[in-house]
Amino acid sequence: MWVSSLASILPLVVLAFALPSKDCEHQVKEEVVPPRGWTIFGPAPSDHFINLRIALPQSNFNLLEQHLYEISDPYHERYGAHLTKEEVEDLVAPHPDSVAAVNEWLSSHGIQEEDISRSSAGDWLAIRVPVWLVEKMLDTKYHIWKHATSGDYIVRTTSYSLPKDILDHVELIQPTTMFGTFKRLKSTIHSISPTNSQVQAQNQPPVSDPVTGLTVDASCNTTITITCLQQIYNAVGYTPSAHVGNSVGIAGYLGDFANRADLQSFFEDQVPAAAAVNATYNFVSVAGRLRFLGFSSWLTLSKVVSTHKIPLTLAWSLTSILSLRSWLDFMLSHPNPPLAISTSYGDDEQTVPESFAKRACAGFAQLGTSIWARFTTSNSTLCVPQVPAECRSRSLPETGGVGDGDPDPATQTCITNDGQNRTQFIPGFPASCPFVTAVGGTILFPEQAVAFSGGGFSNYFARPSYQDAAVQGFLNKLPKGTYSGLFNPNGRAIPDVAAQSDFFRVFAAGQPIHVGGTSASSPTFTGFVTLLNDARLKKGLPSLGFLNPLFYSTAASGFNDITVGNNPGCGTEGFNATVGWDAVTGLGTPDFAKLVKLVT
């Protein structure tokens, strides 16, 4: 359908360019140095189609931000008074002049209303156009770029321009300068049969933590089950209700999917009550139309006593971080999005153009509900459902920390992309967005930070005021001059919180396996937030929504402070877990019983 409508506009386009027009006065909108590792492979085929996304400036984002902070601040009288979808859309709708100017520009290239799809708020436009036309519209030249280590190919340019009269009516256009790819955060398959230490642990007596007074089975040091999570996070005996309108979502990209039979096996193994009622999930496909970007999906889990799920990696397909935008479009247009959402995908902040990162982050503010983002990135383990031999006992080195997550320390160079080749810690995106809750990783009980727990400071986003006191306290404790120049002490600091991240017992292709890595903490933490929402909904209170202002103020005492461990990277020992907030485990891990009291 797109193709035929474009074919029919061809003569018009030719005509438009045959005439002298003020369109010719283009001005550069954005220019980037190609990130390290990407080199030109060849010219882009002129008939290759690009799904172009155009962001118009949001007219009243500052006001939206003000609303968001008021309704998320437990000291504010409007706490919990979430806005409706329509109210949010009004606040981010573009100015009519911007809409008109961009429509006119598109129409001058033969692109008509029926060729354009618009986001609910009208602030994003999507069109499907061939390279030759985009090159004319943006006065640029696309190339096929190849990545040196991954071998991925991508069609991009390093600069694009717009006619002067629409320059201020467009915030950004992608894919143009976006070299970031959406990476799955590591989920490593450790083993199928229990190791000696796991067998030994089963015969040891439970261990009590003198600080928290909690008692945890010895097996939890080497095998994390739902029972372990309930013990470690002080949720033993809590029974959620299936009838209060609660919901939770888990984002899946890159062709990842969930398996109902394996979920059932998992429930039979660990949550018999959920197995007895055949608890399952709804699966919803997002943006199937944007197939060239890869398949995107999210799913919801309902009636789950305590959720945690590690998507098994099934296939590798190159997917632009633009699929985050498709996902946001879907969520923002949904009348009833899940009350808590977990995502375990992202990329190095510096590979995402700042303009796009800021605009995607604004989308999270709009969503205003809660997104949990993990943020260390690294190589993925490629496994198929049959769990072939090479996946069975692979244990990749678990790195990440303050670095770029490259498992090879020799290539974990932490060099900036901006052409200056400075050495710098590499925060992850979207974790660095101040409107999401970033989750760090822990291991063992009593808990300590895991070395691959990402953490640090954004170079794009300023430190939000909700974390000012906590982060300043941490910075004050750093010896003077520590890592000077390697991080931005005024940036949004991550993570916000932490949770267990390794040795999770799950099922794949009917078999129990142990998985771990950075993808595990986010859904674990989200499971406990879902239980907190349950406790609130039962009392007739609204769900929690955007969490951070609450966590850093009245709920801060509901976290177990993690004070052991650090997150090495970039040739340094990284940051230390310390008393109070730190750049490895944030405020700490949830003490569910305390948190319930604090939020209900």
Ligand SMILES: *[C@@H]1O[C@H](CO)[C@@H](O)[C@H](O)[C@H]1NC(C)=O
């Ligand atoms: C990922 O790991 C595989 C197998 O260990 C390796 O062949 C590949 O080069 C790695 N890719 C990157 C980007 O490090």
Ligand SMILES: *[C@@H]1O[C@H](CO)[C@@H](O)[C@H](O)[C@H]1NC(C)=O
């Ligand atoms: C876990 O291992 C640590 C030592 O590595 C030990 O001190 C602790 O008691 C163990 N915890 C449990 C629950 O067995």
Ligand SMILES: *[C@@H]1O[C@H](CO)[C@@H](O)[C@H](O)[C@H]1NC(C)=O
């Ligand atoms: C769960 O599914 C099984 C197998 O399909 C079926 O026999 C059983 O009746 C179902 N139980 C409930 C509570 O729906």
Ligand SMILES: *[C@@H]1O[C@H](CO)[C@@H](O)[C@H](O)[C@H]1NC(C)=O
């Ligand atoms: C940065 O590194 C790239 C790739 O190694 C090199 O081509 C470039 O000249 C370097 N730039 C500077 C300013 O050193």
Ligand SMILES: *[C@@H]1O[C@H](CO)[C@@H](O)[C@H](O)[C@H]1NC(C)=O
């Ligand atoms: C981390 O703690 C160690 C041991 O106390 C100390 O030597 C080091 O300087 C600390 N590092 C940072 C970055 O605070």
